[in-house]
Amino acid sequence: MSGYVATIRVRPKAEVRDPQGEAVAGALRSLGMDVADVRTGKEIVVRFSAEGLPEASAKARQMGDELLANPVIEEFAVEVAAE
Amino acid sequence: MRVAVLRFPGTWSENDFAHALSLVGAEPEIVWHADADLRGYDAVVVPGGFAYGDYLRAGAIAAISPAAAELRRAAAEGLPILGSCNGFQILCEIGLLPGALVRNRHLEFRCDWVHLRIESDRTPFTAGLRGEIVRMPIAHGEGCWVADELTLARVEANGQVVFRYTDARGAATPEANPNGSIANIAGLANEAGNVVGLMPHPERCSEELLGGTDGRRVLEALTGLRHAGAVPVRVQ
Numbered sequence: 001m002s003g004y005v006a007t008i009r010v011r012p013k014a015e016v017r018d019p020q021g022e023a024v025a026g027a028l029r030s031l032g033m034d035v036a037d038v039r040t041g042k043e044i045v046v047r048f049s050a051e052g053l054p055e056a057s058a059k060a061r062q063m064g065d066e067l068l069a070n071p072v073i074e075e076f077a078v079e080v081a082a083e
Numbered sequence: 084m085r086v087a088v089l090r091f092p093g094t095w096s097e098n099d100f101a102h103a104l105s106l107v108g109a110e111p112e113i114v115w116h117a118d119a120d121l122r123g124y125d126a127v128v129v130p131g132g133f134a135y136g137d138y139l140r141a142g143a144i145a146a147i148s149p150a151a152a153e154l155r156r157a158a159a160e161g162l163p164i165l166g167s168c169n170g171f172q173i174l175c176e177i178g179l180l181p182g183a184l185v186r187n188r189h190l191e192f193r194c195d196w197v198h199l200r201i202e203s204d205r206t207p208f209t210a211g212l213r214g215e216i217v218r219m220p221i222a223h224g225e226g227c228w229v230a231d232e233l234t235l236a237r238v239e240a241n242g243q244v245v246f247r248y249t250d251a252r253g254a255a256t257p258e259a260n261p262n263g264s265i266a267n268i269a270g271l272a273n274e275a276g277n278v279v280g281l282m283p284h285p286e287r288c289s290e291e292l293l294g295g296t297d298g299r300r301v302l303e304a305l306t307g308l309r310h311a312g313a314v315p316v317r318v319q
Contacts, residue, residue, distance in 0.1 A: 012185075016229060019190050019263075067147060070140055070176065072183040073229060 001049040003083035006060035010069045010076045011041030044068055047083070056080045084306050087114045087124040089170075091134035091145045096167065096286055100130045103289035107302045119150035121157045126207070126305055129154070131168030131222075131284060141184060141225045142172035151177050163207035163305060164278045168223055171270070171280030180271050180280045181238055182230035188263025192224040196295070197261055197283060199246045199269050200253045205276045206245055210304045216253045217297035219283035221261060226282040228264040228271070235265055246270030246281050 012018045018039050025038040046063060050056035060078045069076040086109045090097045101111035111128075114121075121127055135144035145151070158164055158179050166174040174180045187193060196218055204213035230238070238244055246269040250259045255267040262282070270281025285298030 015231070016185070017188065017263075019186050019188050023190055067143065068139065070143065070183055072175075072231075073185060 001051060004048060004050050004053070004056035004060075005081050005083055006046045006048070006056065006063070007079045008044045008046065008060060008064050008068050008076055009041060009079075010044065010064070010074050011039060012073055013075050016073045053080060053082065056082075084109045084125045085123065086111045086126045086128060086305075087119070087121055088112065088128045088130060089114055089116055089119065089150055090130075091116045091132070091148065091150070091173075093133040093136055094130055094169070095132035096130035096284065097132075099284075100128050100167075100286040103286040103298065103302055104128070104306075106289055107299060107306045109302070109306050116145070116148045116150040119148075119153045121153045121162070124157075124162070126163040126165070127154065127157055129164065129166040129170030129173055130286070131170055134169055134173060137169070137225070140176065142169060142174075142176035145169075145173045146176035154179060158273065158278050161275065161277050165208055165285075165301075165305070166278075166280040167284055167286065168221075168226075168282055171282055172225065174278060174280045179278050180273055181234050181243070182228050182271070184225055184282070185227050185229055186225050187223070187227050187261075192222075193226070193261045194220075194222040195261060196220050197269070198249050198251050198253075198259065199281075199283060200249045200255065201245065202247055203242050203245045203272065203276075205242065206272045206279045207277060207305050208279050208301045209245055210307070212300060212304060215300075216249065216251065217300065218251075218288070218295050219285060219298055220287045220295075221283050223262070223282055226262040226264065228268045228282075230265065238268075238271060239266070241274055243272045243274065243276075244268055244270075245272050245279055246283070
């Protein structure tokens with residue numbers, strides 16, 4: 001078993017409104033920055049052990065599917081690296 | 084009628100629900116989520132609060148607790164299950180109710196009284212109440228119900244919309260919508276009608292002293308059921 005770090009980025013699906021992003025866009029505009037659109041999300045970093053990179057990637061995807069993202073409103077992307 | 088009132092770490096409305104249920108002749112028991120064995124109960128309430136601090140998403144961590152499997156089993160067996168506020172969020176996260184509840188469109192936490200139109204009486208909590216305009220309190224920051232168009236069309240066609248935000252006269256206007264929910268939806272049922280979730284708090288309007296008694300009518304509809312655990316009668 002080796003150590004891996006998975007970075008799981010969760011964001012609202014394109015068709016789901018992101019009021020937090022809209023508020024941030026408004027705030028950036030109030031600072032005089034010309035922004036067209038802002039979307040917010042979250043980044044979850046997980047350290048764990050696995051037998052090789054394929055297994056580590058599969059485990060990270062499972063974390064996203066089963067808990068970290070709600071498929072009704074969110075999508076996620078996974079990046080896995082050996083420690 | 085024995086009613087299990089679930090408690091997760093961070094639940095805050097279980098004592099209020101137990102009190103309100105006792106007012107309508109039920110025998111409430113507060114049940115710790117990790118020990119949840121819902122066999123032997125006639126109904127289940129998932130109360131409001133901030134289960135697991137609402138970390139990750141409202142209801143997300145509660146939705147993988149041992150209670151979730153029990154709720155799924157009880158729901159499949161037709162047991163009446165009511166989720167209010169955070170309880171509604173938990174039932175959506177478990178997948179017992181369609182759609183999801185996200186941050187209020189205006190980003191504000193709303194603590195207020197709202198009017199609701201009861202849209203369906205084929206649930207154990209609204210039997211005989213269809214068409215009634217009721218007044219209940221809300222207190223939430225993530226009560227904006229969303230779903231894709233297909234899901235919305237399906238819940239409307241199936242009569243799964245149970246509560247809609249309206250004005251005092253029953254009109255579902257944008258002004259009467261406190262959080263931006265699609266189609267002013269405040270509460271929904273599953274297809275069978277035995278699982279109901281709503282953002283408002285019926286337990287907080289069950290006595291005159293609290294400023295209203297409309298919530299008591301929802302709980303009375305439950306305890307008025309002739310058979311414990313009966314699937315509600317479908318009204319044509």
